[in-house]
Amino acid sequence: MGCDNRVVARFPGKHFLRNLVERRTLLMQLVRRDFQQRYVGSAAGWLWGAIHPLVLLLSYYFIFEVCLKTTLPPGEVTDNYLVYLFCGFLPWLLFQETVMRSAGSLIEHSNLITKTVFPAEVVPVSIFLSSLIHHLIALGVLIGTAAIFVQLSPKVLLLPVYMFFIGLLAVGVGWIVSSLHVYLRDTAQVLTVVMTLWFWATPIMITEKQIPERFHALVALNPMSWVVNAYRYRLLSPQWPSLREMAVLAAYSITVFVLGGLFFRHLKRGFADVL
Numbered sequence: 001m002g003c004d005n006r007v008v009a010r011f012p013g014k015h016f017l018r019n020l021v022e023r024r025t026l027l028m029q030l031v032r033r034d035f036q037q038r039y040v041g042s043a044a045g046w047l048w049g050a051i052h053p054l055v056l057l058l059s060y061y062f063i064f065e066v067c068l069k070t071t072l073p074p075g076e077v078t079d080n081y082l083v084y085l086f087c088g089f090l091p092w093l094l095f096q097e098t099v100m101r102s103a104g105s106l107i108e109h110s111n112l113i114t115k116t117v118f119p120a121e122v123v124p125v126s127i128f129l130s131s132l133i134h135h136l137i138a139l140g141v142l143i144g145t146a147a148i149f150v151q152l153s154p155k156v157l158l159l160p161v162y163m164f165f166i167g168l169l170a171v172g173v174g175w176i177v178s179s180l181h182v183y184l185r186d187t188a189q190v191l192t193v194v195m196t197l198w199f200w201a202t203p204i205m206i207t208e209k210q211i212p213e214r215f216h217a218l219v220a221l222n223p224m225s226w227v228v229n230a231y232r233y234r235l236l237s238p239q240w241p242s243l244r245e246m247a248v249l250a251a252y253s254i255t256v257f258v259l260g261g262l263f264f265r266h267l268k269r270g271f272a273d274v275l
Contacts (some may be wrong), residue, residue: 011151023119030126035133052137053093057086065207073209080149087232088204091162093169094135095224096195098128102174103181103188104273106271114272121264124174128167135163146235155234158241162230168253169223172260179267182274202228223252 100126179186
C-alpha cells in the first residue's frame with residue numbers, strides 16, 4: 001500500500017488536476033468580484049447591463065434610419081433595420097468590452113501579481129466571462145424584440161458556439177494588449193483608436209453589399225465581420241451555418257488565441273519587475 005501511495009504521489013497528473021481546480025476556483029472568484037464591483041451602490045444593479053447597449057442601439061438607430069433614412073437592400077436576412085442593427089451590435093459589444101477592459105487589467109491587479117504566485121493570464125479570461133453575463137442579459141432583450149417584430153429562427157440555439165469563438169478572439173487580443181500595457185502605458189490610448197476603426201470596418205450599421213467592392217477583401221479578413229453575420233443569420237434565418245463559415249471562424253479564433261497566449265507568456269516574465 002505504501003508503494004502505491006508513493007506512485008500516486010509521483011503521478012504528474014495529480015498536480016495538473018490540482019492546479020486546474022485551483023485556477024478554476026480563482027477564475028470564478030474574479031468573475032464574481034468583477035461583476036459585483038461594477039454595481040456597488042447602484043440601485044438598478046445588473047439592469048445597467050441591458051440599459052447601456054439599448055441606449056447605444058437606439059442612438060445609432062435614430063441617426064441611421066430616422067435621420068439618414070438608411071434602408072436594407074433586397075435579399076437581406078430581414079428588412080427590419082432595428083433588429084438587423086441589434087443582431088450585429090451585440091457580439092461587437094462583447095468583444096469590445098472584453099478587449100478594452102483587459103488593457104489595464106494587469107495594472108489593476110498589480111498587488112496580486114507582484115506579491116503572490118498569481119496566474120495573471122486568468123484576468124482577461126475573467127473579464128470575458130463577466131462581460132458574457134451582460135451579453136446574455138442584452139441577448140435576452142434582443143430575442144424578445146426579435147420575437148415581436150420578426151420570426152425568430154430556431155438556429156438561435158447555436159449562438160453559444162459563436163460566443164465561444166468571440167471568447168477566444170477577445171481573450172487572445174486581451175492577452176496581447178494587457179501585457180503590452182504593462183510596459184507601454186500608451187497601449188490603452190492606441191487601442192481606443194484601433195477599436196474605433198475596427199468598429200467602422202465591421203458591417204454592423206450597413207451590409208456588406210453596401211461596402212464598395214474594392215474593400216471586400218478587407219472585410220473578409222476581419223474576423224468580427226464573420227461573427228456579426230453569423231449572429232444575424234442564426235437569429236433570423238433558418239439556414240444552417242456553412243462549413244466554410246465555421247472553418248474560417250475556428251481558424252481565426254484559435255490562431256489569435258494561441259498567438260495571444262504565446263505573446264503573453266513571453267512578456268509575463270518581467271511583469272513583477274515592471275509593476
